Structure formats: structure tokens, C-alpha cells
Amino acid sequence: MKLTFKKLALGTLLGLVAFSAQSAQVTLKAVSAFAKNSYFDQRFENFVKKFNEEGKGILQIQMLGGPESMPPFEVGNALRAGVIDLANTTGVFLANLLPEALALSFSTTPMATLRANGGDALLDxxxxEKANIVxxxxxxxxxxxxxxxxxxxxNFSFKDMKLRSVPVYRSFFQSLGALPLQVPPGEVYTALERGVVDGYGWPSVGIFDLGWQEKTKYRIEPGFYNVEDSLYMNQDKYKKLDETQRAFLTAQVRQLEELFVQDQKAxxxxxxxxxxxxxxxxxxxxDLAAKFIATANEAxxxxxxxxxxxxAAQLRKAFGAQ
Known part of the structure; x- marks a missing residue:
């Protein structure tokens, strides 16, 4: 009888250990604000694949989809409420909740410097505090x-031109005398086709992913600001991770910085x-290019x-307002 009890107790203990080990793995529900296979989605897709291969038994990412599953401007609220745990998005789409996130686009200060001067900790x-987002x-x-x-x-003037805009450069476009209009990326092609807009703001790469080159005739130089695409996480979910999981997550994100050099080649x-x-x-x-950049930074x-x-003052100091 004692032997049977001991066997039963041992079996129960082993079962609990196995259950504990199994339950240690946490899965993060994630979305991307960018269309699948587009430039700003590809690196994240590769990140998820690598993350899941190396994070077995620790952390996993479950991709729920892209803009087709959640409109980009709704991602911030979904993160804050914990509807999703992780997002590949930009502070541009979070500006209604966190206007401070736009500092990431206005600054050219390298990530290593931001960590050294406390800028990353300040913004985080x-x-x-404001949105329950990490x-x-x-x-x-x-x-x-x-x-x-x-x-x-x-005459290099944008006065009265209707330009598709987002919060990060709306004020700048207004300073140029243009008429900024907020149009979702998925509707820009049609807006160009129908004359709803005369043009749009967009990064140095990516218009071919969306087919916009078919309705585009000119690109203006110089470029302005620093395009930001980041990983954001629900704070409540982040706090539930143990030290091993957080360390793994941090290491994986830091490795993305080694790929920044590829952006210039692109x-x-x-x-x-x-x-x-x-x-x-x-x-x-x-002379106009210098004024153009100065106007962008000031706005x-x-x-x-x-x-x-x-x-604002702290962000300007840490992120190096020009």
C-alpha cells in the first residue's frame, strides 16, 4: 500500500513538473500594421520566424494578421486594452494616444545613444504611464x-496641393501651404486615381509594394524626418513575463539593430x-532644401x-531636436 502511494505521489509530482515546464512557455498575440510581404512587414515576419524557432519553451509569437485583421489606427487602443500583446507598428499610428511617440520620427539620434542618454527609458x-504600452x-x-x-x-511650391498625410507630418504639410488629408494606405491608390489627393507622404521605400508607382510621377528631394517602425507591447502582459522570458525578448529585439544597415542599401x-x-x-x-528641412523640424x-x-523639453534634449 505504501509502495502504491509512493508511486502515485511520484507520478503526481512528475506530472506537476511537466505541467509547470509546459505552462512556462508564453504565447504573445501579435499584429502588424503593415501589409504582408511589404517592406515594413518583411523584417517583422522574419523576426517572428526566428523568435519562434529560438524561443521554444520560453516565448512564442502567434501572428493574427496585418491591416486586414485590424486597422492600423486601432492598434494602439488594442495594445492598451490587451486585446493584442505585441504589435509591429509606428508611433505615427499611436499619436492619438501618445503624441510623444512622434519624437522617434523627428530624431536622427541612434538607438545606442538613446540608451546611453536615457532617451529610450524616458519615452518607454x-x-x-499614459497608455499601458511598452x-x-x-x-x-x-x-x-x-x-x-x-x-x-x-516653382517648388506645395501650396494648395492635396497631400495624403498622417500625424507625423501633418503640421509640416500645413506649414508648406498644402492641404493634408488622412487616407488609409489601402485607399491611397484609388484616391490618386480619382484626384482626391495630388500626392502623399511616404518613406524612401515601399511604394512598389502597394502599386502606387502606377499613379506617381514625381518624388521630392530631400527626404525629411526618420521613418520609425517599432515593436510595442501591452504592459500588463510584459509584467507577467518572468526574467528569462524578458531577457530573451530583449535580446531578440536588440538583434534587429544589426539589420539597420540594410535599410540604407534598400x-x-x-x-x-x-x-x-x-x-x-x-x-x-x-537654399530651398535647407528651408524645407528647417520647416519640417520646426513644425x-x-x-x-x-x-x-x-x-516636450525632456524629449527634445534626449532625442536631439534639430
Whole structure:
């Protein structure tokens, strides 16, 4: 009888140990704000594959989909509420909740410097406090935004041009005298086709992924700001991870920074492809180009000053406002 009890107890203990080991693995529900196989989704898809291969028994990511599963401007609220755990998105799409996140686009300060000067911790703490969101790190870095149009700006003026916009450069477009319109990426092609917009703001890469080159005739140089695509996480879920899981997550995100050099190579390839597709690159004269960049920087940081007076000065100092 004692032997039977001991066997039963041992079996129960082994079962509990096995259950404990099995339950230690946590799965994170994730979405991407960018269309599948597009430039800003590809690196995340590769990240998820590598993450799941190396994170067996620790952490896994379950992809729920892209914009077809959740509109980009709804991702922030879904993260905050815990509807999803992880998102590949941009602070541009979170600006209604966190205008401070736009500092990531206005700054050219490298990630290593932001960690050293406390900038990353500052912004992460703001996000946690205001929106229950953790900023894990960037997916891409060093890309610029550009203005693309289907009609040539006369005398290099954008006055009264209808430009598709998002919060990160809405104030800048207004400063140029343009009329910014918020149009979801999935509707831009039709908006160009029907004359709803005369052009749009978009990064140095990616228009071929969306077919917009068919309705685009010009790209304006210079580029402005620093295109930001990051990984964001629900804070409640993050807090539930143990030390091993958090360390694994951090290490995986840090490894993405080793890929930033690929972004610059992509910029050169894209520019060549644009010219081959018949899109004219219009370079502003040096004096106008300098004014263009200065206007962009002034408008961007002014928007943060107005939307976040509590943190604006700290963000300017850490992120190196130009």
C-alpha cells in the first residue's frame, strides 16, 4: 500500500513538473500594421520566424494578421486594452494616444545613444504611464520620408496641393501651404486615381509594394524626418513575463539593430527602381532644401511642444531636436 502511494505521489509530482515546464512557455498575440510581404512587414515576419524557432519553451509569437485583421489606427487602443500583446507598428499610428511617440520620427539620434542618454527609458516610461504600452525597440532606422506627387509642384511650391498625410507630418504639410488629408494606405491608390489627393507622404521605400508607382510621377528631394517602425507591447502582459522570458525578448529585439544597415542599401535600390519606372526625382535647390528641412523640424517639434508640454523639453534634449 505504501509502495502504491509512493508511486502515485511520484507520478503526481512528475506530472506537476511537466505541467509547470509546459505552462512556462508564453504565447504573445501579435499584429502588424503593415501589409504582408511589404517592406515594413518583411523584417517583422522574419523576426517572428526566428523568435519562434529560438524561443521554444520560453516565448512564442502567434501572428493574427496585418491591416486586414485590424486597422492600423486601432492598434494602439488594442495594445492598451490587451486585446493584442505585441504589435509591429509606428508611433505615427499611436499619436492619438501618445503624441510623444512622434519624437522617434523627428530624431536622427541612434538607438545606442538613446540608451546611453536615457532617451529610450524616458519615452518607454511615458508610454507605460499614459497608455499601458511598452516600447521594445526599433525594427527599422535611418529611412526618410518623402513627398510623392502625380503633378509637378510649380516653382517648388506645395501650396494648395492635396497631400495624403498622417500625424507625423501633418503640421509640416500645413506649414508648406498644402492641404493634408488622412487616407488609409489601402485607399491611397484609388484616391490618386480619382484626384482626391495630388500626392502623399511616404518613406524612401515601399511604394512598389502597394502599386502606387502606377499613379506617381514625381518624388521630392530631400527626404525629411526618420521613418520609425517599432515593436510595442501591452504592459500588463510584459509584467507577467518572468526574467528569462524578458531577457530573451530583449535580446531578440536588440538583434534587429544589426539589420539597420540594410535599410540604407534598400534606399539606393529603391531610387534606381523609381527612375526605371519613369518617376522623376525633383531635387530642391540648396537654399530651398535647407528651408524645407528647417520647416519640417520646426513644425514637428512644435507639435510635440503643444501636445505634450509636460515632456516636450525632456524629449527634445534626449532625442536631439534639430
Amino acid at each position: 516610461n511615458i508610454m507605460r 516600447w521594445l525597440g526599433r525594427v527599422h532606422d535611418g529611412l526618410k520620408f518623402h513627398i510623392y506627387t502625380n503633378k509637378k509642384p510649380e 534606399v539606393e535600390r529603391e531610387k534606381t527602381r523609381l527612375v526605371e519606372a519613369g518617376i522623376e526625382i525633383i531635387s530642391l535647390p540648396p 514637428g517639434w512644435k507639435a510635440i511642444d503643444q501636445a505634450s508640454p509636460k515632456y
